[in-house]
Amino acid sequence: MMDGTYTFDLERIFIGNLPLLFFVEVVMRTTILYMWTLFMLRVTGKRGMGELTALELLIVIGLGSAVGDPMFYPDVPILHGMAAIALVVLLHHATVMFTNRWPRAHDFVIGRPRQLVADGRLDLKGMGESQISREEIFTGLRQERFRHLGQIRRLWAEPDGKFSIVPYEAGDVRPGLPFIPPDDVEASVKHPAGEPAPESHVFACDYCGFTEAFAAGEVLPVCPRCEHDCWQYASDEGVRSGPAPAAA
Ligand SMILES: [Zn+2]
Numbered sequence: 001m002m003d004g005t006y007t008f009d010l011e012r013i014f015i016g017n018l019p020l021l022f023f024v025e026v027v028m029r030t031t032i033l034y035m036w037t038l039f040m041l042r043v044t045g046k047r048g049m050g051e052l053t054a055l056e057l058l059i060v061i062g063l064g065s066a067v068g069d070p071m072f073y074p075d076v077p078i079l080h081g082m083a084a085i086a087l088v089v090l091l092h093h094a095t096v097m098f099t100n101r102w103p104r105a106h107d108f109v110i111g112r113p114r115q116l117v118a119d120g121r122l123d124l125k126g127m128g129e130s131q132i133s134r135e136e137i138f139t140g141l142r143q144e145r146f147r148h149l150g151q152i153r154r155l156w157a158e159p160d161g162k163f164s165i166v167p168y169e170a171g172d173v174r175p176g177l178p179f180i181p182p183d184d185v186e187a188s189v190k191h192p193a194g195e196p197a198p199e200s201h202v203f204a205c206d207y208c209g210f211t212e213a214f215a216a217g218e219v220l221p222v223c224p225r226c227e228h229d230c231w232q233y234a235s236d237e238g239v240r241s242g243p244a245p246a247a248a
Helices: 010-014 022-044 054-072 078-101 103-109 124-130 134-143
Strands: 114-118 152-157 163-167 190-192 201-205 211-214 230-233
Touching (some): 022 078, 022 103, 054 078, 078 103, 134 163
16 A cells, blocks of 8 residues: 555545546546557457457457556546546447448448358458458358358358358359368368369369369369469259359
C-alpha cells in the first residue's frame, strides 16, 4: 500500500490523487487507444479472432482492462475506470453508426465476405486477400461432409471467420479435387507434370482444383491456371452418370 494512504479511503478509491482535469486525459487516452487498436486489429490480423469481428473483439479487450484495472490497483480510481468503460461503449456505438452509414468504412472495420471457392476451384486471389490457407478451406469442407471441390459452387469466408458454402445441386456436381487427408488410405496418388497419364481420366490440379481430361499416355502439363506441377485423379463422387464434363 502506498505511503500516507489507508484502506477504504473513499477519495482515493473513487477519484485518486489526480486533479479532476485528468478525466479529460482519460477520455483522450481511451479514444486514441480504441482507434489505434481497431486499426491494428484490421491491418495485422483478419483471422485468428475466433468468431468475433474486430469490433466485437475490441469491446472485449477495451472493457476487460477498463473493468479489471480499478479492481486491483490502489492508484487506479474507480471513476476513471467507469469513464473509460462508458467511453468504450460510446465509441463502439459511434463506430457501428458510422460503418452503417459509410460502406467503405464498413468494409475496413467489419470486413466483407471473401470468395474462396468458385465453380469447383479455389479462388487464389480471395485466399491471398483473406490470408486463409487451402488446408483451412479443406478442413471446413470436410467438417461439412464434402469430399471434393467439384461439389462446391461457392464458398465465402464471412467477416467473423465462418464459411458460407453453396453446394452444387445433385445433377450439377462435377469431377473435382478430392481433399482426403494425405495420410488416409483412400488418399489419391499424385501425378507430377511431365509424366504420362497412366490412364484416360479427368485430372485435378493438386493445388487449385482446376480440372482437365487427359488421355492415357498424354504427358501432363503444368496447371494452366496456377502453374502448379502436380495432379490427382479428380473424384467423381456424386457426379451423375452420362457424359461427364471434361473441364470445370
Ligand atoms: Zn492449378
